Amino acid sequence: MKKIILVDSSPRRAGNSSAIVDMLANDLAGEDVLAFHMRDHDCRPCLACAACQDRETQTCVQKDDVAALLPAIEACDAIAIASPIYNQQINSQAKLLIERLYPFFHIGRKNMSNTAKFGKKAALVCSCWGSPRDVTERYCAWTVEGLSQMGAEHFRSLVFDQIPEAGAVLGRADYLARLHELAAWLKADA
Numbered sequence: 036m037k038k039i040i041l042v043d044s045s046p047r048r049a050g051n052s053s054a055i056v057d058m059l060a061n062d063l064a065g066e067d068v069l070a071f072h073m074r075d076h077d078c079r080p081c082l083a084c085a086a087c088q089d090r091e092t093q094t095c096v097q098k099d100d101v102a103a104l105l106p107a108i109e110a111c112d113a114i115a116i117a118s119p120i121y122n123q124q125i126n127s128q129a130k131l132l133i134e135r136l137y138p139f140f141h142i143g144r145k146n147m148s149n150t151a152k153f154g155k156k157a158a159l160v161c162s163c164w165g166s167p168r169d170v171t172e173r174y175c176a177w178t179v180e181g182l183s184q185m186g187a188e189h190f191r192s193l194v195f196d197q198i199p200e201a202g203a204v205l206g207r208a209d210y211l212a213r214l215h216e217l218a219a220w221l222k223a224d225a
């Protein structure tokens with residue numbers, strides 16, 4: 036059984052990112068899945084206090100739900116983040132989560148990570164309206180590789196465009212097929 040974290044960074048309760056996480060969770064039934072809808076949690080930005088640096092394990096001085104998630108991020112086999120595109124980039128909430136991976140940063144270690152568990156998988160699924168698809172795909176492929184900081188070494192990214200309305204992803208059979216493929220990849224052995 037694989038430990039898989041699914042993050043929904045959208046503020047829209049019935050939005051596309053929410054539907055994407057629900058669908059992945061459905062496909063991943065039987066795995067150890069943690070679905071984290073950021074809008075339902077206390078998620079604060081990094082304080083840049085650096086108290087987490089030069090440590091063997093991932094600790095954060097903050098007492099919020101992102102700090103509480105760090106042990107699960109260390110122990111997981113895979114993580115998938117579903118984010119809307121806002122102003123050509125992942126939204127602030129998704130960026131906040133990635134910045135809170137600073138406790139994993141260790142400059143002298145492999146991949147600059149203090150993780151005890153390399154080989155994780157990381158996926159980023161972005162929903163948007165009309166941003167140029169080629170640029171957005173390159174941006175998302177580059178962004179997801181930043182998750183090497185938490186021990187990810189295998190990456191996938193998907194861009195679903197032309198779905199501005201909440202939940203519109205559910206009407207796109209082509210996108211749903213790609214999500215089924217992503218779920219199969221997330222639970223497969225690396």
Ligand SMILES: Cc1cc2nc3c(=O)[nH]c(=O)nc-3n(C[C@H](O)[C@H](O)[C@H](O)COP(=O)(O)O)c2cc1C
Nearest residue numbers: 045050051052119120121122123163164165166199
């Ligand atoms: C503040 C804001 C900025 C946005 N910026 C972009 C953008 O730059 N490019 C784009 O294609 N869509 C943009 N959109 C549209 C969203 O990406 C789109 O509605 C997406 O499906 C939302 O995902 P969600 O349903 O998971 O919240 C923006 C939406 C908002 C609210």
